Amino acid sequence: MATTADFRNGMCIELEGQYYFIVEFLHVKPGKGAAFVRTKLRNVTTGRVLDKTFNSGVKVDEVRIERRPFQYLYKDDMGYNFMNTETFEQIPIPAEQIEGVQFLKEGDIVEVQIHAESGTILTAEMPVHVVLEVTYTEPGIKGDTATNTLKPATLETGAEVRVPLFIDTGEKIKVDTRNGSYVERVR
Structure with a gap:
């Protein structure tokens, strides 16, 4: 659990059963009323950006994300097949989860973001x-x-x-x- 005081750019939180990355946030303390935090959240699966306001001190579920390098091998009917460069295990990743997939060629290294507890793949990011x-x-x-x-x-x-x-x-x-x-x- 984390509170709004722990927010930072790039942090991943769970909200209404979905995972979101915090793109930007701003703590606001108006002259009247309680303080609040205005955020821009990017949905991990769809990529859509959502504006959300939290009351100050609200608890949210923080999701621990691991980033691992994977090498692109080939494409088949299961999706794009990658190999973990550390353990050499192979996994397919659907095209929707790869950002910039149209520029992917064999042998490229991408950074895959994996949910630490469940081991599910969230996204794969191409180099800039x-x-x-x-x-x-x-x-x-x-x-x-x-x-x-x-x-x-x-x-x-x-x-x-x-x-x-x-x-x-x-x-x-x-x-x-x-x-x-x-x-x-x-x-």
């Missing part, structure tokens, strides 16, 4: 940036680097992102997995 090869894009025009114009490009994982005009097929680029945006060209 991944380096991928462009498999197809329209050819760029020489000297067309002054504008901020973007064109579609297909990556080796099949994902499509918007890249600057000077990027060609066969080049490697760094992509932000949180929003799918182009970061930079990698040499």
Whole structure:
């Protein structure tokens, strides 16, 4: 059990049978009335963000989460199969529980969040940036680097992102997995 005084960003709590991560919180002490805590909570399974206000001192159930590295092996009808890099056990994880799954390629290491008591998998997080090869894009025009114009490009994982005009097929680029945006060209 934890109280609202124990809240911190990234903390996982159980609320109405669902698990939520605290995205941000603010202790408010108005001039009149009792103090309260205004929070933004992200649902672990759906990813939806919820605004919730707690009275100060309210007890909530804190959920202990363990983070473990897993390596992506292959995809089949059960989902995406991963191997624990410490114990070498293999587990399938559904695509809905993997953030940035469209940028996942074989051999990538993801951080899996596991409920400590029950051992159930909550989410799998990709690294913030991944380096991928462009498999197809329209050819760029020489000297067309002054504008901020973007064109579609297909990556080796099949994902499509918007890249600057000077990027060609066969080049490697760094992509932000949180929003799918182009970061930079990698040499």
